[in-house]
Amino acid sequence: MKGKNFLQYVIILACTLLIACSQDPASTENQTIGDVSGVVSLGTNTLYSNDFEVRAYAYVPQQWYNNVPVNAVGVSSDGSYSMKLPTGNYIFTLYNKKQTGPSFYYQFQNQFPCKTYELQLQDHDTETLYTNEFFFCEPEPMAVPDSGSLPGINFDIQETGTIKGQISQAVGRPFTQVTIKVYAAKTRYDQSIIDTSGKYETSLSGQTRPDANGGYTLCCLPKGNYILMAEPDKPEYISLYTQYNEDQDRINYVYCLEQAEKKSIYSGDKWNVNFNIRLGATIIGQIQSEDTPIVPVKDVLVSALSISTNYSIGKPVASDANGNYTINGLPQQRYILHADTNHTTYQSCYFNSKYNTNDADAFDINNTNTLIKHFNLQKQGKLVARILDKQTDTEITNNKIYVKIYNSSDLRLVDTIQSNNGIIVANLDEGKYKAEVITNGTSYASIYHANETSLKKADDIPIYNGEVNDTVNFKLQPGGSIKGTVVGQDLDNPDKNIYIYDCTIVAYSKSNPAKTYQTKTDIDGNYLINGLPEANDYIVQAQTNNNTHIAEYYHNTYFKNSATTIEVDYGQISSNKNFDLKIGSQIYGKVTNDTNNEPISGITITTTNLDTHEKYSTTTDSNGMYVITGIPSGYEQSTPSAFEYTIFANTKGTSFDSTIDTNSNLFQFERNEDQREFNFRLKLLPKLCGTVICPSMHQFDYCFDNITPGNYDLILLDEENKEIDEYKNIYKNFELEPNQEKENMDFEL
Numbered sequence: 030m031k032g033k034n035f036l037q038y039v040i041i042l043a044c045t046l047l048i049a050c051s052q053d054p055a056s057t058e059n060q061t062i063g064d065v066s067g068v069v070s071l072g073t074n075t076l077y078s079n080d081f082e083v084r085a086y087a088y089v090p091q092q093w094y095n096n097v098p099v100n101a102v103g104v105s106s107d108g109s110y111s112m113k114l115p116t117g118n119y120i121f122t123l124y125n126k127k128q129t130g131p132s133f134y135y136q137f138q139n140q141f142p143c144k145t146y147e148l149q150l151q152d153h154d155t156e157t158l159y160t161n162e163f164f165f166c167e168p169e170p171m172a173v174p175d176s177g178s179l180p181g182i183n184f185d186i187q188e189t190g191t192i193k194g195q196i197s198q199a200v201g202r203p204f205t206q207v208t209i210k211v212y213a214a215k216t217r218y219d220q221s222i223i224d225t226s227g228k229y230e231t232s233l234s235g236q237t238r239p240d241a242n243g244g245y246t247l248c249c250l251p252k253g254n255y256i257l258m259a260e261p262d263k264p265e266y267i268s269l270y271t272q273y274n275e276d277q278d279r280i281n282y283v284y285c286l287e288q289a290e291k292k293s294i295y296s297g298d299k300w301n302v303n304f305n306i307r308l309g310a311t312i313i314g315q316i317q318s319e320d321t322p323i324v325p326v327k328d329v330l331v332s333a334l335s336i337s338t339n340y341s342i343g344k345p346v347a348s349d350a351n352g353n354y355t356i357n358g359l360p361q362q363r364y365i366l367h368a369d370t371n372h373t374t375y376q377s378c379y380f381n382s383k384y385n386t387n388d389a390d391a392f393d394i395n396n397t398n399t400l401i402k403h404f405n406l407q408k409q410g411k412l413v414a415r416i417l418d419k420q421t422d423t424e425i426t427n428n429k430i431y432v433k434i435y436n437s438s439d440l441r442l443v444d445t446i447q448s449n450n451g452i453i454v455a456n457l458d459e460g461k462y463k464a465e466v467i468t469n470g471t472s473y474a475s476i477y478h479a480n481e482t483s484l485k486k487a488d489d490i491p492i493y494n495g496e497v498n499d500t501v502n503f504k505l506q507p508g509g510s511i512k513g514t515v516v517g518q519d520l521d522n523p524d525k526n527i528y529i530y531d532c533t534i535v536a537y538s539k540s541n542p543a544k545t546y547q548t549k550t551d552i553d554g555n556y557l558i559n560g561l562p563e564a565n566d567y568i569v570q571a572q573t574n575n576n577t578h579i580a581e582y583y584h585n586t587y588f589k590n591s592a593t594t595i596e597v598d599y600g601q602i603s604s605n606k607n608f609d610l611k612i613g614s615q616i617y618g619k620v621t622n623d624t625n626n627e628p629i630s631g632i633t634i635t636t637t638n639l640d641t642h643e644k645y646s647t648t649t650d651s652n653g654m655y656v657i658t659g660i661p662s663g664y665e666q667s668t669p670s671a672f673e674y675t676i677f678a679n680t681k682g683t684s685f686d687s688t689i690d691t692n693s694n695l696f697q698f699e700r701n702e703d704q705r706e707f708n709f710r711l712k713l714l715p716k717l718c719g720t721v722i723c724p725s726m727h728q729f730d731y732c733f734d735n736i737t738p739g740n741y742d743l744i745l746l747d748e749e750n751k752e753i754d755e756y757k758n759i760y761k762n763f764e765l766e767p768n769q770e771k772e773n774m775d776f777e778l
Contacts, residue, residue, distance in 0.1 A: 072187030203243030325352025424451025628653025
């Protein structure tokens with residue numbers, strides 16, 4: 030009995046393992062197994078069906094599929110295959126094992142599956158982009174049923190592209206110690222990426238090796254754009270890339286991917302490319318310090334840059350623990366060498382301790398000899414500065430103080446260093462720098478070194494490689510202060526004043542208006558602004574944040590230009606800078622939908638004083654109502670001057686257009702007028718909708734809404750940023766009006 034039970038256990042365990050091996054490990058329990066079969070039509074692209082396998086990947090929405098196939102099976106000599114899969118949705122591919130790619134996706138027989146399309150809505154008159162959306166035409170997932178089979182997952186790659194050629198040495202003999210790689214190339218449109226990574230996005234589509242006679246074949250390439258590379262096994266030989274000249278219909282050869290140019294392959298194309306592989310030159314050297322004693326420096330990345338293109342030729346290499354580096358496979362041309370020291374405390378440089386490309390020492394490679402180029406690196410300079418109390422000449426140990434270091438030439442921020450008990454230390458490349466001391470949260474006044482009012486005027490701090498500049502002291506003084514009280518008219522009894530609580534007070538020096546200081550009034554209306562640098566031209570404003578009182582500049586004015594300036598001395602308090610705020614007028618109203626008269630919440634209503642350029646804003650509540658208070662009419666001043674205003678419903682970010690049901694959006698308050706009503710009826714912004722249907726019949730519904738009324742063009746672009754031919758003149762120069770919804774703007778690819 031025990032033996033029989035053991036045999037049953039073994040049989041059950043074996044069956045369980047058999048099922049588990051044929052499906053996704055994450056979903057092996059309680060799965061029904063289905064059958065999938067099909068035929069692969071290879072034609073003359075290859076003689077060996079066993080070079081291919083059919084793979085099934087579990088479909089993941091928005092991601093295509095899991096990285097590891099659930100099952101993969103070979104193709105028989107007659108082109109047929111079959112596999113078993115658990116119930117679920119799958120993406121099926123045909124993969125060329127022999128040349129490690131490409132993959133053919135079911136329903137995308139002769140093209141890459143992830144075709145990216147961009148739908149652009151352009152302003153017809155200015156041709157500027159208004160909005161856009163991207164569509165990824167991924168393969169359609171196929172469902173393996175609960176029972177039965179899924180036949181007919183067929184692949185036909187007879188009309189795909191082929192690249193053939195011959196690999197030889199300079200003397201004409203076959204060369205076999207090389208890998209030929211083919212890269213799919215897509216044009217980049219971000220110039221910042223182009224500058225660093227070349228103008229193409231590239232992905233390896235396949236690779237192969239030549240036969241004994243130097244011949245190679247890369248078969249079964251989907252329609253697309255490609256770059257070829259011949260990469261020798263030994264680094265002493267020069268790697269070559271193809272550069273296709275479309276105007277001359279010829280292939281040139283270049284030495285880095287950034288210089289390569291793509292060539293298009295269409296269905297059934299045959300492209301012949303021969304490579305002549307040559308030995309290159311070698312550069313060796315040691316990276317060492319200029320210190321005494323001399324020490325090697327590791328982890329410095331050395332690049333040989335073509336002087337004509339500034340691209341790296343050959344592979345950049347990092348120096349080893351002994352400071353040694355070797356760059357192989359360099360063709361004959363003119364170079365400069367660069368040492369990137371990002372991971373060290375040394376300064377990056379070009380050969381012979383030069384620090385920019387214009388000064389770099391160039392040299393020619395005219396043969397295959399080995400060149401020796403040693404680098405002597407200089408230590409970065411060091412700034413060690415003290416933060417001192419100007420009166421006592423002692424370190425200020427408050428670590429809330431920071432120092433910002435800027436490059437003098439372009440005022441670019443280089444580093445920000447926190448004070449460490451009154452000392453800051455910065456490693457810097459040789460050059461000139463400016464410094465700003467930030468004292469926020471302390472009683473000291475911020476300064477630009479040394480005591481200038483702007484960064485541009487600040488003194489330069491020189492830094493020299495390998496030297497310590499410890500002569501810089503940032504001397505701080507206790508800042509000056511402005512204090513006062515804010516009162517305002519009592520709403521219930523305008524003949525009396527009350528203290529204004531939580532009023533924002535903002536101060537700045539006219540000589541440095543970008544640097545502002547602010548505080549709030551306490552329950553008794555008092556305010557105090559500390560840490561102010563010395564100046565005789567401070568402007569102070571009481572900002573009332575849309576309450577009933579009018580915001581005011583010191584003293585009793587609504588205009589910056591007529592504000593009374595305040596003198597501030599270090600360590601001194603400028604007192605009694607008081608504000609007596611007046612009650613302002615108000616505007617109110619309701620915002621509703623033009624089509625159904627329903628209230629609209631969240632709409633920003635802004636009124637702008639055309640004399641002072643001050644803005645007063647609020648948003649509508651759930652009932653569409655709004656009230657803006659604290660608006661000066663101009664009659665409150667000792668010398669009355671009526672102010673003129675505009676009023677505007679800012680509907681940005683909403684689905685409504687801005688309109689007003691008055692003859693003009695200009696208005697003035699009458700003398701003694703407390704309030705004015707403005708109501709808004711808003712129309713819906715136009716909407717544009719349609720469908721993009723992929724070659725796999727996968728489709729995307731899109732809607733561009735909240736569009737500014739006007740004339741537009743709807744344009745569909747492919748991955749190369751080219752307009753799809755069949756739709757070039759279909760959706761052009763059409764008008765969109767408020768409350769309009771334009772539908773069925775469809776594209777079938």
